Amino acid sequence: xxxxVSMKDIAQRLGVSTALVSYVLNGQLxxxxxxxxAQKIKSLAEELGYRPNHVAKSLKINKTLTIGLILADxxxxxxxxxxxxxxxxxxxxxxxxxxxxxxxxxxxxxxxIRTLMSRRVDGFIIAAPEGSEELLSSLKKQDIPFVLIxxxxxxxxxxxxxxxxxxxxxxxxNHLLEQxxxxxxxxxxxxxxxxxxxxxxxxxxxxxxxxxKKEGKNLKEVEEKNMIAEVxxxxxxxxxxxxxxxxxxxxxxxxxxxxxxxxRSLNIRIPEDLAIVCFDESNAYNLFYCPITxxxxxxxxxxxxxxxxxxxxxxxxxxxxxxxxxxxxxxxxKSSQKYI
Amino acid sequence: xxxxVSMKDIAQRLGVSTALVSYVLNGQLxxxxxxxxAQKIKSLAEELGYRPNHVAKSLKINKTLTIGLILADxxxxxxxxxxxxxxxxxxxxxxxxxxxxxxxxxxxxxxxIRTLMSRRVDGFIIAAPEGSEELLSSLKKQDIPFVLIxxxxxxxxxxxxxxxxxxxxxxxxNHLLEQxxxxxxxxxxxxxxxxxxxxxxxxxxxxxxxxxKKEGKNLKEVEEKNMIAEVxxxxxxxxxxxxxxxxxxxxxxxxxxxxxxxxRSLNIRIPEDLAIVCFDESNAYNLFYCPITxxxxxxxxxxxxxxxxxxxxxxxxxxxxxxxxxxxxxxxxKSSQKYI
DNA sequence: CTGAAAGCGCTTACAG
DNA sequence: CTGAAAGCGCTTACAG
Numbered sequence: 001x002x003x004x005v006s007m008k009d010i011a012q013r014l015g016v017s018t019a020l021v022s023y024v025l026n027g028q029l030x031x032x033x034x035x036x037x038a039q040k041i042k043s044l045a046e047e048l049g050y051r052p053n054h055v056a057k058s059l060k061i062n063k064t065l066t067i068g069l070i071l072a073d074x075x076x077x078x079x080x081x082x083x084x085x086x087x088x089x090x091x092x093x094x095x096x097x098x099x100x101x102x103x104x105x106x107x108x109x110x111x112x113i114r115t116l117m118s119r120r121v122d123g124f125i126i127a128a129p130e131g132s133e134e135l136l137s138s139l140k141k142q143d144i145p146f147v148l149i150x151x152x153x154x155x156x157x158x159x160x161x162x163x164x165x166x167x168x169x170x171x172x173x174n175h176l177l178e179q180x181x182x183x184x185x186x187x188x189x190x191x192x193x194x195x196x197x198x199x200x201x202x203x204x205x206x207x208x209x210x211x212x213k214k215e216g217k218n219l220k221e222v223e224e225k226n227m228i229a230e231v232x233x234x235x236x237x238x239x240x241x242x243x244x245x246x247x248x249x250x251x252x253x254x255x256x257x258x259x260x261x262x263x264r265s266l267n268i269r270i271p272e273d274l275a276i277v278c279f280d281e282s283n284a285y286n287l288f289y290c291p292i293t294x295x296x297x298x299x300x301x302x303x304x305x306x307x308x309x310x311x312x313x314x315x316x317x318x319x320x321x322x323x324x325x326x327x328x329x330x331x332x333x334k335s336s337q338k339y340i
Numbered sequence: 341x342x343x344x345v346s347m348k349d350i351a352q353r354l355g356v357s358t359a360l361v362s363y364v365l366n367g368q369l370x371x372x373x374x375x376x377x378a379q380k381i382k383s384l385a386e387e388l389g390y391r392p393n394h395v396a397k398s399l400k401i402n403k404t405l406t407i408g409l410i411l412a413d414x415x416x417x418x419x420x421x422x423x424x425x426x427x428x429x430x431x432x433x434x435x436x437x438x439x440x441x442x443x444x445x446x447x448x449x450x451x452x453i454r455t456l457m458s459r460r461v462d463g464f465i466i467a468a469p470e471g472s473e474e475l476l477s478s479l480k481k482q483d484i485p486f487v488l489i490x491x492x493x494x495x496x497x498x499x500x501x502x503x504x505x506x507x508x509x510x511x512x513x514n515h516l517l518e519q520x521x522x523x524x525x526x527x528x529x530x531x532x533x534x535x536x537x538x539x540x541x542x543x544x545x546x547x548x549x550x551x552x553k554k555e556g557k558n559l560k561e562v563e564e565k566n567m568i569a570e571v572x573x574x575x576x577x578x579x580x581x582x583x584x585x586x587x588x589x590x591x592x593x594x595x596x597x598x599x600x601x602x603x604r605s606l607n608i609r610i611p612e613d614l615a616i617v618c619f620d621e622s623n624a625y626n627l628f629y630c631p632i633t634x635x636x637x638x639x640x641x642x643x644x645x646x647x648x649x650x651x652x653x654x655x656x657x658x659x660x661x662x663x664x665x666x667x668x669x670x671x672x673x674k675s676s677q678k679y680i
Numbered sequence: 681c682t683g684a685a686a687g688c689g690c691t692t693a694c695a696g
Numbered sequence: 697c698t699g700a701a702a703g704c705g706c707t708t709a710c711a712g
Contacts, residue, residue: 006689017699022691032697054458055404056689058395059704066438066459074427077623080420084441087414091440096459098406098438100431101424118394119406119436260627283417287600287628346705357683362707372681396705399688 005048014040021045025052058120066096067310068116070109070126072151074101078253078280078299079127082149085303086125093311095122104224106131113139123310127151130192145313149306151195159313161306161324165195168295168328169202170209172249172277175293175330177210179338181247181275183218185238187231187259188251190221199251199279218245222255231258239268247275247336253282253294260288276335293336296329345388354380361385365392398460406436407650408456410449410466412491414441418593418620418639419467422489425643426465433651435462444564446471453479463650467491470532485653489646491535499653501646501664505535508635508668509542510549512589512617515633515670517550519678521587521615523558525578527571527599528591530561539591539619558585562595571598579608587615587676593622593634600628616675631673638666 007021014021016037023029024041044050058064067090071079079101087097098116102109106129113124113135123145128136133153139146140158147159176184186203189196200219207215218238222230238245250256256278260270268274270290278285278294285292305324313319347361354361356377363369364381384390398404407430411419419441427437438456442449446469453464453475463485468476473493479486480498487499516524526543529536540559547555558578562570578585590596596618600610608614610630618625618634625632645664653659 004689008689018690019692019700020698023698026691028692029697034697037697051454052458053399053460053689055395055398055460056704057691059393059399059706060689060691062704064395074424075417075421077415077417077420080417080423081415083420083439084414087439087441091455096438096455097440098436099423099427100437101427114391115431115436118392120393120395257623257626264627264629282624283597283622284624284627286597287604287624287626289604289629344705348705358706359684359708360682363682366707368707369681374681377681393705396688397707399690400705400707402688 004053005045005050006053007050010041010044010048010050014044016041025050063122064120065094066098066119066121067307068113068119068121068124069097069099070112070116070124070128071099071101072104072127072129074099077283078297081299082127082303085300086307089304089307093307095307095311102127102129104129106135110135117144123147123314125149125306125310128153140319143319145310145319147306147310147313149302151193154194157321159309159322161302161309161326162195163297163302163326163328165198165328166202166205168330169199169249169279170206171202171330172279172293172295173203173206174210175332176247176249176275176277176336177206179247179275179336181338182210182212183243183245184247184249185218185220185234185245186249186251187220187222187234187238187255189227189255190223196251203249227254228258231255232262235259235262235266239266239274245274247277250276250278253278253280253284256280256292256294257282257284260292270335271337275338277330281331290335291333293333294331296331298326298328301326344393345385345390346393347390350381350384350388350390354384356381365390402460403462404460405434406438406459406461407647408453408459408461408464409437409439410452410456410464410468411439411441412444412467412469414439417623418637421639422467422643425640426647429644429647433647435647435651442467442469444469446475450475457484463487463654465489465646465650468493480659483659485650485659487646487650487653489642491533494534497661499649499662501642501649501666502535503637503642503666503668505538505668506542506545508670509539509589509619510546511542511670512619512633512635513543513546514550515672516587516589516615516617516676517546519587519615519676521678522550522552523583523585524587524589525558525560525574525585526589526591527560527562527574527578527595529567529595530563536591543589567594568598571595572602575599575602575606579606579614585614587617590616590618593618593620593624596620596632596634597622597624600632610675611677615678617670621671630675633673633676634671636669636671638668641666 007018011018011021021041024038090097100112109129125147127150149161152160152162188200204215220234250259270276281294281296309322347358351358351361361381364378430437440452449469465487467490476496489501492500492502528540544555560574590599610616621634649662
């Protein structure tokens with residue numbers, strides 16, 4: 001391995017100080033440096049293939065220009081797209097991203113954060129798994145800049161960038177009501193995650209507003225670990241009760257995919273026999289026979305806002321807290337429209 | 341922001357040298373250090389919440405224990421799964437992953453590599469975009485350890501971890517032949533990427549071996565940038581020629597998805613009217629009415645092998661070159677089986 | 681068993 | 697306009 005060229009090498013060859021080399025190569029103090037000397041330094045740096053050592057710089061300035069990105073699960077396309085946007089946006093601000101997938105485990109998430117703290121990232125963007133409250137408030141206590149994205153915990157007074165899950169779900173439910181469906185079921189994940197409970201709440205609020213009494217009777221919450229079987233069962237129950245449902249609202253894309261597979265196997269036609277709305281997009285909808293109505297999250301805006309907020313937070317001494325809420329969009333397709 | 345505790349702080353409080361603190365906290369020289377002193381150091385470190393500064397360590401040892409991961413496109417689920425596996429595997433070896441998405445641009449890829457080199461990553465795992473040959477041989481010339489994954493360039497004598505694309509495609513084609521289909525079309529991307537041309541070559545070789553003369557007549561190669569329209573056109577041509585095809589082999593999952601959408605819109609039934617095999621999995625197949633036969637790449641093995649190879653390469657002075665080829669698996673489902 | 685010291689490659693007040 | 701010097705937080709031969 002060839003030795004890397006350092007500023008010192010350049011300085012020695014030219015008989016100048018490393019200070020000067022540093023100033024020139026960083027474009028600082030340009031007006032008070034001899035043009036000739038500056039040019040010589042630049043040429044030699046180019047010639048020797050000088051690459052700045054960011055590690056040394058980080059140590060000196062006590063900043064790494066690095067963001068730690070903790071995702072609940074990178075293999076989820078939603079998370080992957082977000083990762084890409086965040087990386088892009090970070091680069092615009094000269095930041096680099098180190099990422100880790102917490103696999104929905106608070107323990108793994110803590111482990112990751114510990115590792116990345118050793119590596120002195122300047123701050124974190126976190127899609128937190130269930131049970132992270134303690135970890136997050138400890139981060140806050142240590143004055144480590146971070147921003148929660150997608151998931152959040154209302155009791156924690158921290159930076160967040162999220163969508164209005166309540167509003168989006170209410171809107172989706174209202175859309176179904178407007179289409180003339182009154183018996184609307186919802187299948188959601190049973191989890192202590194605010195963004196999910198907000199979705200259930202939005203659904204129920206819309207039903208209440210429409211004058212329905214037992215607004216929770218058609219809401220089914222399934223366990224993540226037993227998801228497939230419970231989704232099937234939930235659908236069966238909703239369809240076979242005294243007042244069968246006319247529409248289903250799925251709380252996320254994975255639930256929707258399993259649900260649609262099951263519905264097709266029952267030979268139930270969409271939208272003729274049953275209307276469908278899903279939270280979140282999925283590539284998979286493309287190959288379903290009926291175009292699916294879904295709630296689209298503004299991914300690019302979410303990612304960009306998170307990076308912007310984090311960088312502001314890194315720059316500020318007083319830790320003010322910011323909560324950014326973005327609106328999702330209901331993309332209406334055939335699956336939710338009353339068959340004419 | 342609280343000041344971070346350093347080894348020096350601990351040393352001063354205890355009246356010992358930082359050297360001793362370093363040895364104890366790294367578990368070195370354990371047999372020749374006073375147990376009491378060691379215990380005191382450990383306790384105080386714990387009490388003060390000492391976190392090692394990896395940046396300083398990296399500077400000193402001239403290693404960052406960091407891998408740069410360059411993916412052609414992170415928003416592709418294939419890449420995202422790979423990223424997760426690589427991150428996991430790297431962590432087992434105490435390595436951290438910094439990633440970047442090159443978005444299929446050689447220029448962006450070069451930019452990313454430059455950035456990550458400044459950050460002194462120890463090596464790279466790269467899924468290279470078209471046109472990267474020059475960049476890669478320059479990396480090789482600079483003795484920077486790297487491993488190509490998925491994509492590779494046969495003329496470059498560098499480390500690779502790939503699947504046997506030729507073999508997998510031949511196997512898929514043979515499977516269709518065995519099912520009794522003789523007129524088999526293939527739709528592939530037109531690109532100067534070895535892993536893609538190998539897929540075409542495998543398809544043609546299987547046809548030749550089966551005694552077919554003009555083995556390229558049913559091979560359609562489409563441009564990435566005009567993919568949707570060209571896939572539609574290719575399918576139309578293959579179906580409307582004098583000897584219409586009985587089966588289509590898609591060269592990757594994105595082609596397959598567009599193709600299946602178009603085939604459904606033509607009211608062509610799978611597998612009754614047309615058999616289908618696809619290269620690569622996709623979540624989307626789940627919602628297609630007919631289970632799809634596809635070639636599954638051994639993602640976990642690919643990722644693990646790449647990390648292992650890279651770390652060996654980082655450790656070795658003499659840069660020996662290793663080419664690891666893994667076999668893919670044909671998952672046979674209804675879409676490719678002759679309707680009985 | 682332990683410490684003094686050099687040095688990794690930078691940045692940045694300070695002095696001239 | 698330019699240089700000498702300190703220092704970021706570690707590791708590691710070396711000396712005792």
